[in-house]
Amino acid sequence: MKVINTMPDKSVVLIRIMVGAVFLSEGVQKFLFPILRGIGRFERIGFPNAEFFATFVGVFEIVCGILILLGLFTRGSALAMLINMTVAIIVTKIPIAFGESFGPFALRELAAYGFWSMAHEIRTDFAMWLGSLFLLIRGGGEWSLDFFIKKKEEMR
Numbered sequence: 001m002k003v004i005n006t007m008p009d010k011s012v013v014l015i016r017i018m019v020g021a022v023f024l025s026e027g028v029q030k031f032l033f034p035i036l037r038g039i040g041r042f043e044r045i046g047f048p049n050a051e052f053f054a055t056f057v058g059v060f061e062i063v064c065g066i067l068i069l070l071g072l073f074t075r076g077s078a079l080a081m082l083i084n085m086t087v088a089i090i091v092t093k094i095p096i097a098f099g100e101s102f103g104p105f106a107l108r109e110l111a112a113y114g115f116w117s118m119a120h121e122i123r124t125d126f127a128m129w130l131g132s133l134f135l136l137i138r139g140g141g142e143w144s145l146d147f148f149i150k151k152k153e154e155m156r
Contacts, residue, residue: 004073004146005139012141013071019131020068022124023081027061030054045092046105060084068135071144078135085129093122 006012030038038058042050061084064077095102099113110117140146 004075004149006071006074006141006144006146006150007138008142008147009138010142012135012138013143015131015134016068016071016074016140016144019078019081019128019135020065020070022065022128023061024065024069027058027063027065030058030061044106044108046101046103048104057084068140071140071146074135074140074144074146078132082129082132082136085125085132089122089125089129093118093125096121 026037029036034040034054038054039051042054042057047053060080064081064084067073067077068081091102091105092108095105095107096110096113097115097118099107101107107113110121
């Protein structure tokens with residue numbers, strides 16, 4: 001199965017732990033703290049049908065976070081989270097650079113706007129975006145279920 005192809009690199013597990021743990025944690029927090037991180041945040045940002053989108057994103061982050069941690073369907077999960085982070089950056093971070101709301105999405109109150117303010121606010125999103133891109137390119141690595149399944153198939 002090409003979807004589970006991966007490079008035989010043990011160090012990939014470090015990126016998987018970073019990316020998977022952050023997405024899992026953020027997804028869980030959307031349900032633990034709905035006003036701050038879930039539905040309330042999506043409403044403040046300006047998402048139409050905030051309840052649906054907060055739940056959808058939260059579930060996806062939990063599922064993909066777990067899959068990435070396990071190294072199972074790593075590339076597919078990384079692609080889903082790459083899309084997730086791209087939307088988050090466009091909707092919540094790019095407006096900070098310009099100091100203006102973007103379409104229906106509201107600009108949040110900050111002490112300063114502009115490039116450096118955006119650079120500060122985007123740091124985690126950017127790291128997760130790059131980590132997801134890395135996993136999309138490399139796969140789960142040698143210490144992953146993807147690698148284990150691939151080896152089992154090759155032995156048949």
